[in-house]
Amino acid sequence: MTAMTHEPAVLADDPFDTANILDPYPFLARLRDAGPVSYLESTGSYAVAGYQEVYEVLTDFETYISSGGLGPRDIRKDSGWRPPSILESDPPIHTVMRRALTGVINPGTVRALRGPFTPPAVELTEELARRDRFDAVTDLAEKYPLRVFPDAVGIPDEGREHLLPYGNMVFNAFGPENYIFQQAFAHGDEHAAAVMRNCERENLSDTGFGARIWDRVQEGLITGQQATLLVRALLSAGVDTTVFGIGNTLSVLARYPEAWARLRANPKMARFAVDEALRVESPFQKFHRTVAVDTELGGVKIPAGAKVLVFIGAANRDPRRWGDSADEFDLDRSASGHVAFGMGLHQCVGQPIARLEMEIVLQQLLERVATIEPDGEPVPILHNVLRGFESLPVRITAA
């Protein structure tokens, strides 16, 4: 602990109000200007906006715990709306679940998906390349992950329509119980029940990730209940985030025609473009951690029991980490170290799958589309913690 601490700047801004959600970056810049750690009156939580401080919160999982939930309420005191997920657990409960999941989803198992993941991307982009204009979100970003990911997990066709609404519930619950939350939960019971059914072993195909997770029950590593929760975690975290990842990447590239041309000349750079796009337009913008013991961060004392609100979107554009051009997309920048997938213990397990989906869909589009540009204003989605678009009209020329 350093000797010098100061009172945090107190901000009246509400990160969850409509204006700050629809255009988060001016607010995030104000937040960073107020200091790496400040206090938000509206939510009663500490805002962490500096890259270094966000990194510290993510990697010090003993001080900044997850079992209090990722939302504003401490679910240890006040149980949440569903049994806690792997994301809402700490070691040692977290440890076996993470082991089980990492054993199933890793570069080796994901590599095999390139084959089955490619034809749907070819089919979708071939069809879109025949048009002059399309909506990059509703015609592509929302379609592609649903074509490939549920098969990779091995869930039945029946009930897949509940995946996006369920993901919407899960992530919106990381914010306050506001109007957006209420909307997301309007048919909540129905979506949750349908998704939970698909997590049971008897409803999963023998070849998907779901069945491999249930194998770990046979091996005695995890319980059947934990297997259910892990399949649920895949289904709730694996769709929306990738939809937004694809949409956000295209929203950026539509504004950078030179980058598109360079990518067409060298499609192997697609993965760098995706990585840099995830940095500037991070799908998962913010979530909470709970402080386990009195601590100090960025010169601010934070008491045990407090909630910290971690601003991934601010860290990924922090000029102290990324330089003065932090707000700009730069194909030549090494985005390595961005925290769009989190960092450390709870770092996204599905990362290789998400990266594969984003790379494939972008490469297939690059092959068939010579130019892409915005065709009117994109419509940002009203979501408590995810950043993305409900509509992204683009105008293209075919290759």
Add this chain to the structure above:
Amino acid sequence: MTETATETVATAAATIDVVIDRVETAADQVVSLVLRRLDGEPFQPWQPGAHIDVHLGEGLVRQYSLCSPLEELDHLRIGVLRVPDSRGGSRAVHELEAGSPLTISEPRNNFPMLDSRRYLFVAGGIGITPLIPMIEAAEKAGKDWQLVYGGRSRGTMAFADRLLERYGPDRIQIIAEDEAGRMDLDAILGLPRAHMLVYACGPSGLLGAIEERCMGWPPGALHTERFVASALGAGAASEPFEVELARTGTTVTVPTDKSILDAVEEVGVRVLSSCRGGLCGTCETQIISGEPEHRDAVLSEEDREAGEVMLVCVSRAAAGCPRLVLDL
């Protein structure tokens, strides 16, 4: 390390003539050799995790980790377990006598110790050797650290008494299988700690079990060194090798003290990477030809045998394979 890279390439085969100052029995079947330079000069400073090549005659070269104090550069110490079925390296070492000359390489490091707030060291048998200088460094820097050291019996566990005496039972846990059974890895690794790195060295069965359990730890927490026994001969780290970048059309020489990833990035070729420690799999690269020596903790046995991909942040060319052609 980086600034001397070019020089290292040119002098990679450079050797040092030493004399065996002492041969000590460190444990049952383990000898410890103390080496001094023939010219009486001190050795170059080296870092925890470093090893030397020992030239044993008739082309036989073996790598052994250094376990002497980091600041005592007037000598180097290695510990060598006699392996009954080995191809002769350890037997040859066990036949060496004090006063004999020997040829070694400069110390090199494939198992560097990264800075962290806490360390957990796990040794299996003779795997203790590279961890001894790490422990010394961690203690000196005032880090929070623990060692769990397992072996078949106390008599076979080199340096165990010395470590226990120096650092005490709060830091050092000695687990002899004939007294207490095998190390309980679930207990040792069942509770990940924040900002703690795990450094493990030992037989590959043990390391596999540790890797499995560390899947529940933050990515990048575990660092291992395997006892390498490539089909082609001695471990590959002793020689620089060439990497042909098929797509870029250039060829890069990878010196012994650098990863393929570093060498490739230095000529301006970009490779997506994340942990740079063989743990996350981000830098996985297709092999077009050549035989790799896998040093990562990601690829399965089948992947390793197939030899189609490698993690360029840690893996290298196998000994006897002077050139890898990669899809970069």
